[in-house]
Amino acid sequence: MRSCRLIAALLAGCAALHLQAAEQVLHYASPAPDTPQGWEQQALPIGNGRLGAMLFGQVARDRLQFNDITLWTGDRRTMGAFQPFGDVVLTLDDADAPVSDYRRELDIARAVNRLTYTQHGVRFTREALASHPAQVIAWRLTADRPGRYHGRIALTDRHGAALSAANNTLTAVGALPNGMAYASQLRVVHEGGTVSVDGNTLRFNGVNALTLILGAGTSFADGQPPLPRVQRQAAAAPRWAQLRAAHERDVGALLGRVTLNLGATPPERRALSTDARLAAYTQHGNDPELEALYFHFGRYLLVSSSRDSLPANLQGLWNDHLQPPWNSDYHSNINLQMNYWPAEVTNLAETARPFHRFVQRLIPAWRHAVSERAALALTNPQALPPETPPWDNSVQPPPETFLTTTGTPVRGWALRTETNPFGHQGYLWNMTGNAWYARHFWEHYAFTQDRTFLRDVAWPVLREVGEFWEDRLRTTPDGGLVAPNGWSPEHGPIQDGVAYDQQILWDHFDNLAQAAEVLGEPAARDRAAAIRDRLAGPRVGSWGQLLEWMEELKDPVLDTPRDTHRHVSHLYALYPGRQISPTRTPALAAAARTTLAARGDVSTGWSMAWKIAFWARLHDGNHAHELLRGLLAQPGARKAREGAEVHQGGTYPNLLDTHPPFQIDGNFGATAAIAEMLLQSHDGVIALLPALPVAWGQGSVQGLRARGGFVVDIAWAQGRVTRTSVRAVAGAGGGRLRVGERVIELQLRPGQTRTLEFPLP
Secondary structure, three states: OHHHHHHHHHHHHHHHHHHHHHOOEEEEOOOOOOOHHHHHHOOEEEEOOOEEEEEOOOOOEEEEEEEEOOOEOOOOOOOOOEOOOEEEEEEEOOOOOOOEEEEEEEEOOOOEEEEEEEEOOEEEEEEEEEEOOOOEEEEEEEEOOOOOEEEEEEEEEOOOOEEEEEOOEEEEEEEOOOOOEEEEEEEEEEEOOEEEEEOOEEEEEEEOEEEEEEEEEEOOOOOOOOHHHHHHHHHHOOOHHHHHHHHHHHHHHHHOOOEEEOOOOOHHHHOOOHHHHHHHHHHHOOOHHHHHHHHHHHHHHHHHHOOOOOOOEOOEOOOOOOOOHHHHOEEOOOHHHHHOHHHHHOOOHHHHHHHHHHHHHHHHHHHHHHHHHHHHHHHOHHHOOOOOOOOOOOOOOOOOOOEOOOOOEOOOOOOEEEEOOOOOEEEEEOOOHHHHHHHHHHHHHHHHOOHHHHHHHHHHHHHHHHHHHHHHOEEOOOOOEEOOOEEEOOEEEEEOOOHHHHHHHHHHHHHHHHHHHHOOOHHHHHHHHHHHHHEOOOOEOOOOOEOOOOOOOOOOOOOOOOOOOOOOHHHOOOOOOOOOOOOOOHHHHHHHHHHHHHHOOOOOHHHHHHHHHHHHHOOOHHHHHHHHHHHOOOOOOOOOOOOOOOOOOEEOOOOOEEOOOEOOHHHHHHHHHHHHHHEEOOOOOEEEOOOOOHHHOOEEEEEEEEOOOEEEEEEEEOOEEEEEEEEEOOOOOEEEEEEOOEEEEEEEOOOOEEEEEOOOO
16 A cells, blocks of 8 residues: 555656646747837746846847846936846847747746747757846857857947947946946857957857857946946856856756646647647636746746845836836835735745845835924924825825824834835825835744844834834724824725724734744733734625725715725735634625625736735635636736726736736736645644635645745645645744644644645544
8 A cells, every 4th residue: 555655656746747847938939029019028037136138039130138126217306217228139140031940938947048940951049047146147049050150249228328349348338317327248258250349239250159148237236336347247257058057056946945736737738839828728727737837937037036136126127118117116005015925935035135125225214204294294384295196086185294193203114105216205105004014024034933034124123113103093082093194005085094004003013012022022012912902903894895994985986896996905904914814703704705706806917916815815716716817818808897997907928917017016916826825824823725726626836835934845636635744944843734624733843844644544
């Protein structure tokens, strides 16, 4: 019996390896058009966290459009926008002839872009990668016959930089109007043939192979001219084989932590190119390997756009517009936070650190904005600038004073909805954005159990946000506490006690109390818990919905079953918060379900991703999967009901999310939501397969993280867990496991693993 079980396990492992290989590659049978639409919908991204590029796969004339995540216009006084950097343009002679066996692909397990085609009887190959160890982008051109490369290479700039060519290098040096210096340098390494300077371009003839090494940077981090640093990086990059090997080790150490098998796709569907496969999925569904690919693609995008520089913005780090949508900025009312939902649970905790550092670096500017406005309110209140009306409401809110009820300035910091990297803020104050940001500091500790991080990094942020809200909260006649002048993004009137604010604050003071307990601060723990318990909580309305405002509105649309707004901010307590739970608060969970049903499934991309997570938290895997089908479909494929918002998100052929237009938070939110369907740990237990849909009847996942410092593997068949391994990698150990209705005490010590096979005796 034991040998049969071992053979079955080996066969299952081989099947999982096959599926894993198939799930890690996007591939296409034609180039991406070199147009704005082609960039957005069909070009393929690479990135090392700071440098990123989009590749089109054109044959005769191709370009590598690149970005540095720190290249921004604007400053402390103006918003500005994230900027495109430039292009590497490759033009090949005698390359207009027909080609055969064309294939372009993105291998997301290795983070390598590849193009292959046959022309004139020669097999040509191009590979591109963005190396984090070397801090360069590399583009390699080879052929299976010598001397077949003839053409030209140009380095272009979007901002009037000085261009030059010498010694097999192309250089661009410039500055933006805000004084930010930037530079790029392309070093060309050739094998065979010749390379020569031709004006500001390089001409190559009779070359066997070319390796293009691109370095780029700005003065953002240190204020120093970036050219010397860029030159060193381009010059120090090793030869291609070593460069690629180091790159694959680097990304493999991150991306290889999690594997996912959601079942087998029919072979005829698997053979399709990714764009054709997406079209077939839009019509018929039934492609679990594509769903797994989408999950992995989200992790790939996070590693590619968030390592050790600025955090991922609204477009990650990829942008080809001088004026991108919403400035490609940092939105505090969900979008930046959603970018980091998959970081902890999908075992990429390191990628959250740029977000933490971003917040820490800007807190002084945000603190100054609060104190400056409070001082003005005390000395010259008539001079307070008016606020922008909320998104969907023409009533102008009162000027914010940041004064306590006794007329003294509040402590701490707050921020507005829009933020740039320099500290400038725009649009409406999003007061509880500070607490939502602080949540990510607590979550990093909850998953990693890193007490040094909690004490030195998270605690100061959590504590100061708590002080801000201690000063700002107002007492109601019944002794409760409410946040004044709140807003339910991006929706409805300004009021006290808006559900969005109240739920975020419950979450914050609960986290603050837990942090104080861990750090041995009993007075702070008791104070935070007391505030948490006095906060006005979620309430149910007349038609069974969760109220978005303290009192039900008298409005023809707002707070009615006809309201289909993309933001469902008043369900924060369900996800990412934990105040509402089907097991602990079933009545509130039922009200959340009623609200979700009324809002509908079809919406913008990121909204659908959030709703997948909502339904997962409600333990409704089939509805969550139906929403995933809508998100992972061609844009506009599903029609909203009459009277609903016109925005219809979806997925472009290159698997990037559309708001519309392209906005990366939907990719990240969906990846986190898929993980939430398979594993939850917010309710004090590690729950296995809490929202498994019928469509994923058999499968496995390895490497997901759970709060408390655990790594979890799960295998299942016929919708039931068959095997799990839980490893306590950090923390105090212990651990409780929920499988169906059964709760199992794991009693693990740090470093220990417990493996269980089901059904248990």
